[in-house]
Amino acid sequence: MSRTTGQGATGRAAVTRRLIREESRGDLPMLACLAVLVLVLTALCAWAPVLAGRQEDRALRQRVDAAQAQAPLISLSTTPEVFTTSPPSMDMATLLTAGRTLTEHLDGSAARHLSLTGGSYDYDPASLLSPRPPGQASTSVQLTVSHLPSAQAHLRYVSGHAPADRTPLTTPPQIGLSQATARALGVRAGSRLSVEFPKTPGAQNAAPDAELVVSGVYRTTAAANGFWTGRETLDQPARYPAERSAGTVLAVRGLVGRDAADLLAGAGVGGPRVTWQMRADLSGAALDRARALTGPLSHYGADLSAALCQGSDWVTGDIACQVGGQSTQSLLVTDSLTPLLTAFTAQDRQARALATYAVDALAAVALATVAVAVRLLLRRRQPHLRLQRARGASTARLVLLRCAVAWPVVLIAALLGWAAGRSLAPAGTSGSPQPLPAVLTTATVLLTVPLMTWLAVREPRRPGRLRRTRRRTAVGRRAVLELTVLLTTAAGVLALRAQGPDGILGAVPVLVALSVVLILLRVYPLVLRLVLRRTRRGRGVVGFVGAARAAHDAPATGLALFVLVLTLGTAVFGGLVQRTVDDGLATGAAWTTGADASATVAGTVTPAGTTAGGTRTALQRLRTLDLAGQADGAVVSQVAVITVDARQLAAVAPKSPLAGALSAGLTTPPGGRVDASVPLPSFLSPDLRARERTGGFTTTVVTQGQPPVNLTLKPVGTLTAADLHDPLLGPVTAQLPPGTPLLITVADAEHLLPEQAAGSTVLLLKGDGPQALRSAAAKALGPLARIRVRSETLSTLRADGLTQGLGMIYTAGSILAALSGLLALALELTLTAQERGRTTSFLRTLGLGAREAGAIHFLQLLPLAVASAVGGTLLGLLEPRLMQQTLDLRQFTGGPAEPALHTDYSLTLALVAGVTALILAAAATETVLARRRRLGAVLRLS
Structure with missing residues (x-):
């Protein structure tokens, strides 16, 4: 019995394996x-x-x-103590070299990603005692002494030589000055400067004096990487009003050798601020390396203090540290990498x-x-x-x-x-x-x-009297399912608009596509029935049969319709995103440069010479002033005041609405020079205009050797949101903190406004050729100007990794989805081909011609093509509008505002034509195969 059972089981297993094969x-x-x-x-x-x-x-x-x-993203700084020995001394060469050991106090993995690029030091501004600047008897001079080795690559000495790093102890420290600085001080190579440095509190009762010898005069060279940004005083001196006395201050800066600090320490000058610059190495897995750095950097300062600092300094009371055997104050870590990583x-x-x-x-x-x-x-x-x-x-x-x-x-x-x-x-x-x-x-x-x-x-299920009830139940279930999908889609869209995209809500576009398909499946059979009613009245049988078969097959083609609609909608959506980003990049590049090119320098600078005949320019000068309301006297501090020549702006940007508004509003009396008695016409930002609705503003200008002058600024217009986003203001407003009140007035008032070291000068250029624009900008504002060319900026934005990666994902995703959709369509048509073939075969046995049979094939599939094209296009255009609040495309464009959505209509038309042609090609294929069937095959199918 058991043998028989075992043989039966073995036989069934063998049969099962044979069936599987x-x-x-x-x-x-x-x-x-x-x-x-x-x-x-x-x-x-x-x-x-x-x-x-x-x-x-x-x-x-x-x-x-x-x-x-x-500029370095990560730096360390400290101030060495020179009064810990008698006489005061320091070893700057050892201290600068010791910076290489500071990275050892990071975690092992983080230390490998940082490298020391060099050290520098800066003294607090010292007063120049002699010589006195020529022609400026009442002007004080503040000299900043700096050791900046990285600047040597961007200098060329026209007389003398660079300051030596090793000089005898009996000679004064050497200093190098720019041509403009030497001219302003009236010195040359070999001249001696007598300076008075600030005293060290707690260690000195009087300010120490020192003597410097000018070793050479240099000329700066242009740096394409923005090296001179923030270092303009190494080339051009700055003037600003004195704070506690009448007159102006001439601020200059010079370069010294490495051992100048040792010589100045011997003269009783307190230690400078020493800074070590570090470079982050993010080759390879950059994102992982940056994340590995930001953690240790958050407590790097505490780790350095624990390892190198103990006790307190007897002079300043600050924490006492030891770096390379030199006593220093506490170490300060400056981390600009973490904010950059946060923004990225x-x-x-x-x-x-x-x-x-x-x-x-x-x-x-x-x-x-x-x-x-x-x-x-x-x-x-x-x-x-x-x-x-x-x-x-x-x-x-x-x-x-x-x-x-x-x-x-x-x-x-x-x-x-x-x-x-x-x-x-x-x-x-x-x-x-x-x-x-x-x-x-x-x-x-x-x-x-x-x-x-x-x-x-x-x-x-057993057929019986409950068939009608079951049919109603099925209809009710379908309605409930469709309603559930629609409600889920609406909830997903609302959640997406409220909290932004995440891993789960990323499926909302698929739900939107499913909802569109459900609506189409409800609508387009109704349309086909209306067509069927009209064709029923006609004499021909082709239109009636084609419409009847299309209406009958409509529910069965739901999956194919979903695939086609989702594929086409995703491709249209991707084309819209890429077109919007590409147009936004052009807007962002225009906003960054302001015109075809722009050049920016610190301070109020007068351009040197004239530009070439084919290049047009417009000058904008930015100052920060405190204004008072003319009616109520309320003070509005830190107002950005921009002086422009409206005619120049109109020549640079003739189609700009801002230039047109300024040309119409900023008018001055012809033939006369603007003076303090004439109110200056001004355009105000909306926030500034709201503070003084009835009158204008006043400001007091103090010029050396002259009594104070009160200027009146008369509002003649208010800047609109479009004006504030005009590219002409881009290079200027990029220098301002968000929310800064803005006022634009005429360039004729330049001689009435004070010079400011904190201001800036922007030159807008219009012309052909990046090299010609760069040459003209450098000639006008000097080699230290930061020059931006719109075409180069646009190329840089388009080469960004995130932008290219996003385009690559949508392109690859659309291609793969199209291939998968093509396969699904082919399988779906294969699945329903037998039914269509049976219908046409039956009609052929009744005498229908081959041409009419082919027309029926086309008519059966034409509604699917139309529904797919309409649904896919509607989905691709609807999704971005539903999720517009979450599509922060400004992250990729760099413009001042969210770019407007721009549909790529050429791509949309090409996709619709492709889907329609694909379905009609399938119909043509079925027609060709049907014509090759012989009569026996036709009879068997029918």
Whole structure:
């Protein structure tokens, strides 16, 4: 008995294995389709995040390199104590060299990412006792002594030589001055300067004197990396009013050698402020390295104090530290890398959110394609399933049999795809493969097979009197399901607009696409029925049959419609984002440069000479003044006052609304010079205008040797939001803190306004050729001017890693989604081809011609093409408007305001034409195949 039972079990197992082999051979095309889909999806889960990480690393390196070209992102500073010995002394060479050891107090991994680029020191401004500047008897001179080795690469000595780093103890320290500074002081190479340095509180009762010898006079050279930003006084002296006495102060700066601090210490001068500059090395995985640095940098100062400092200094009472054997005050860490990384993280988060839309759409299209493939696989095996069902096979056995056939193929494809993605992924990036999405994708495909198999082979319900009730129940369930989807979509859109994109809400566009498809499935059958009523009255049978078959097949094509609508909508959405960003980049470049080019220097500078005949210029000078309301006397402090020549602005930007408004409003009496008795016409920012609605403003100007002069600023207009966002103001307002009140007045008032070291001069240029614009700007404002050319700025913005990465994701996602959608469409048309073929074959047996049969094929598929084109276009245009508050594209453009959404209509038309042509090509293919059937095949189908 047991032997018989065992033989029976063995026989059933053998039969099952044989059935699996036969099923596998019969299902080979569909299994191959499933395997390709799973392989591609899992490979993308392993490869795409690593590639995206490489783009993020590239974008962060671009920002860090640009910032470090202008100034170090990380620096350490301290003040050495020179009065700890008698006589006072210090060893600056040892102290500067000791800076290399300061990185050792970072965590091991962080220390490897920082390198010391050099050290420098600066003294507090000293008073120049002699010689007195020529022609300025009542002007005091403040001389700042600095040791800045990095400046030597941007200087050329026209007389004398650079200050020596090693000089005999018996000689005075050497100092190098710029040509403009030497001219303002009336000195040359070999001249001696007598200066008085500030006294050290607690250690000195009188200010120490010292003597410096001018070793050489240099001329600055242009630096394309912005080296001179903030260091303009090394070339041009600055003048500003004295705070506690009448007159002006002439502020100059000179360069000294390394051992000047040792010589000055011997003369009793207190220690300078020593600074060590550090460079962050973010090669390779830049984002990971930056994150590894920011943690240790947050407590770097505390770690240095714990390791190098103890007790307190007897002179200042500050913490006493030891650096390279030299007593110093406490160490200060300046970290500009962390704010830069914070700003980049916000941009990167927005880029990831935008990329999530494309990724989710691709996943939805691929999974829909999987469902179509499984559905077609089951349709092909339907006769076999019915036969097995009739022979007594249970639902569970049939489901397990399909799983036994499909699951090994899916699992092997998933493993191969993951391995292929890992092997193709670039190494050394901040991105990493994502196994969880790969597992979820594979699990979804694995569960799709038994679920759809169960729906196909489950026990049919008994027919009877409750059929009508069941039909009503099915209709009610469909209505509830559709209403649930619509409500979920609305809730998702509201949540997305309220809290912004995240990992879960990134699927909202897919829900929007599903809602659009549900609405189409409800609407376009109604349209077809209306068409059917009209065609029923006609004489021809082609239109009626085509419309009837299209209306009958409309519910069955829902999955294909979803795939096409989502694919087309995602492509339209991606084209809109890329077009908006590209247009926004042009606006951002124009805002940054103001015109074809701009040059900016500190202080109120008069351009030297004239520019070439083909180049037009406009000068803007920025000052900060305190104004008082003419009616109520209320003081408005720190108002940005810009002087412009409206005619020059109109010549540089003839189409600018701001230039037109200023030309009409900023008018002065012809033929006369503007003086203090004439109110100055002015345009005010809205916040400033709100503080003084009835009158103007006044300000007091104090000029050396003259009595104070009261100026009146008369409002003639208010700047609108569009005026404040005009590119002409970009280079100026970029220097102002947000919310600064703004006033624009005429350039004829320049001689009435005081000079300010804190102000700036902006020259706007219009002409052809970047080199010609740079040459003209440097000639007008000197080599220290920071020059920006719009074409070069636009190229830099377009080369940004985040912008390029976003475009690459949408392009690749749209291509892959289109390929998957094409496969889904082909499978869906194959699935429904038999029904269409049976209809046309039946009509052909009744005498319908081949041409009319082909027309029926076209008419059956034409509504699907129209619905897909309309739904996809509507989805692509609707999604950005629904989520406009979360699409902060200003992160990528650099403009003053959020760029307006611009639809790429050429791309939209091309996509619609492509989808329509694809469906009509399928109809043409079916027509050709139908014409090749012989009469026997036609009769069998009918």
